[in-house]
Each structure stands twice: as C-alpha cells, then as structure tokens.
Amino acid sequence: MRSLGVVALAAGLLLATAPAAHAGPPPAHRCAAAVPGSPLALAVAGLPDDEASGALALIHNGQDCVRATAGVAVAGGTRPVPIDGRFRIGSMTKTFTAVLVLQLAAEHRIDLDQTVQHYLPGLLPEGTAPVTVRQVLTYTSGIQHVVVTNKDPAWFLAHRYDHWPKGSQIDTAAGLAFPPGTMQRYGNADYIVAGLLVEKVTGRSWESQIQRRIVEPLGLRGTSAPGRSLDVPGPHAHGYEATPDGWVDVTRADTSLQWSAAAVISTAPDLDRFMVALFSGRLVPEPQLSEMFTVPDVPMYGGGAAVYSAGLTRIPVTPTVTVWGKSGDRPGYNNGMGATRDLSRRLVFSVNTLHMGGTEQPVRSQRIIAAALG
Numbered sequence: 001m002r003s004l005g006v007v008a009l010a011a012g013l014l015l016a017t018a019p020a021a022h023a024g025p026p027p028a029h030r031c032a033a034a035v036p037g038s039p040l041a042l043a044v045a046g047l048p049d050d051e052a053s054g055a056l057a058l059i060h061n062g063q064d065c066v067r068a069t070a071g072v073a074v075a076g077g078t079r080p081v082p083i084d085g086r087f088r089i090g091s092m093t094k095t096f097t098a099v100l101v102l103q104l105a106a107e108h109r110i111d112l113d114q115t116v117q118h119y120l121p122g123l124l125p126e127g128t129a130p131v132t133v134r135q136v137l138t139y140t141s142g143i144q145h146v147v148v149t150n151k152d153p154a155w156f157l158a159h160r161y162d163h164w165p166k167g168s169q170i171d172t173a174a175g176l177a178f179p180p181g182t183m184q185r186y187g188n189a190d191y192i193v194a195g196l197l198v199e200k201v202t203g204r205s206w207e208s209q210i211q212r213r214i215v216e217p218l219g220l221r222g223t224s225a226p227g228r229s230l231d232v233p234g235p236h237a238h239g240y241e242a243t244p245d246g247w248v249d250v251t252r253a254d255t256s257l258q259w260s261a262a263a264v265i266s267t268a269p270d271l272d273r274f275m276v277a278l279f280s281g282r283l284v285p286e287p288q289l290s291e292m293f294t295v296p297d298v299p300m301y302g303g304g305a306a307v308y309s310a311g312l313t314r315i316p317v318t319p320t321v322t323v324w325g326k327s328g329d330r331p332g333y334n335n336g337m338g339a340t341r342d343l344s345r346r347l348v349f350s351v352n353t354l355h356m357g358g359t360e361q362p363v364r365s366q367r368i369i370a371a372a373l374g
Contacts, residue, residue, distance in 0.1 A: 098311025195260025239332015
C-alpha cells in the first residue's frame, strides 16, 4: 500500500498553533472554497489528467477550514466531484477497527495482553507461538495474509466480485513471519484477526459494530461498512482504471478480501469528525486511547524503526511535534487523513487515481498534502 507521504503530510499538518476544536468540525459546505490561485486550488487544478479523474480535500487550521474539489464525478460528464462524496477509504478502515477493539478493552470484554488463541481457538495452528491482542493491533504478531495480486489490474478486473469468507484471508499454513512482538510488519492480516475478535466477543457482525459504536454516535451520514454490497451508496465520484481501450469503471467491487482491514466507505467531512472525536477521547477513553499514540519499540520487518501504533501512523516532524494519521487506497481511490495531536491542524483527502497498484503515492496526492502548508 502506498504511504501517506510522511514528510509532506507532516509538514502540511505542522504549521498551526491554534487551539484544538473539540466542539466538532463545521459541515464541509460551511468551509470556505479554496481561493483561485491558492495552494490548495492549484493542487487540484487541471483534473482530469493522465493520473487522476478527480479529487477532493478538506483542510482545517484551528477554527478555519478550506475545501476544494476538481475533476469529474463520472467519466464523460460535467458533474463535479462533491466535497461530501463517498469514497472507498481502504486501509483507513484499520483505524475504525482499532477503535472497536479498544472500546471492548475499555469495557473489560477484551484483554489486550490475552492471546488470540484464547479468544479464537483453532484459528492458528496448534503449536503457534502465543500472539496477544495488542500485537495484532500493532502489526507485531507475525500473522500472514493470503498473497493475491489484488491491485494488479488484470487480477482485479477478473476477481472484483469474488467473495471471501471471513478469516479465509489469513494464511495460517505459512506460519508466523517472525516471533510475536519482535518486529513490525504492516498488512491486512492483523486487522482481519481484529475483526474476527470483535465478532467473537460481541456475538455480532463487525459491520454492525461499526454502525452501532462509531457511525450512529457520531452521526456519520456518509459512512458505512458495505458487507455484501458492491456499490458505493449516495453521491460519489466514480473510480476508474486507465487501459489501452479507455477508462474502465472500477467503482463496484466486493470488498470481502479486505473486510475489517480496508472495506469502509466514508466522506471527508465524516472522517474529519471521526478524527476529532477520536483524538478528543470521545470514542476511546484512557488508558486505551494511549494505545493509539504508542508505537512499539521494535524494528520494521525489512529494516527501519516501527512507525505504526494501534490503528494510526506516527509521523515525527521535529523533536517536539508529531503528526498522527492513516492512509488508504482501493482501485480508483487514494486517500489520507491526519492531524496534530491537539487537532489544531487536520487534513482529509481523496484522489480518484487511474492506475492501481503503484508503489509511490500519486503526485496529485502529494500536491494536496503539500498545500496544507497554507
């Protein structure tokens, strides 16, 4: 998965000193439209192009906010990308799933130091080293995902409607990639396990818990966990893949392969409201909230130091300033959200990319992030 653009996002979210806005963000339509010629307006100008069909962005600086959209919602049409349009948020779903698990921990229904084997007997092969819930949330479990080339255009177009039963995404035959707790390896497997934990402990579907515990309390009108639905409901910009024969609409898809790791649909205003509630302690109380701002002191699998906490990414900017955020993409969509810990600077964006599966963040996304410099 593409990174959030660590340096650019951190810079973009850094330059603000206004106090946190705890009363909740204003509706997106009340945010000022980016002034022509301003950094954000320039960042989204010129769409569609060879890289993207459209984009939207919402930036907050203290009590002030600015919005921008560009491009087309539907190929060949003139309808603009709506600022409150739905999009597939991809791995930003992991932040939602982490919230569910930590809420259950606050309710004393899950012990973060208890093992996956305790809660989900039989999921991992007999003899597998003990894996704790905390290790699952911080990608330090070593549990592996079934390898499929799901972001290869040919594979996606042939398998976009395939349905994966919950848990079948986990490759237990491969064994653990490393002893639990010794390294960090980012991926979907841990958050598929987290989804299974939520269902086992609550006796309800992961989708229903997203709705009951996050969507309804926060009044997130554009957020949903799609389940078996193939569609993006409500107003949205379609996602496309550029092929030699033209753009192919890739909006409709079964998201069960990603499930509790990357299936949620949301909007920029909803994600901003979600961040404000989360960082303010309205969704997860202390001490569980501290888990989302604590990165394990282990190396990354393959080199470097760990950067992921339970559901978020730590982005150090200076010795005294850190940004926390999450990126996510699905075919046709590249997205990010992030904020300073005091919420004084926040950014949510989505770019309708035309080329799935790249290892680098789209240039358009980088421009939007950089525009947060203001």
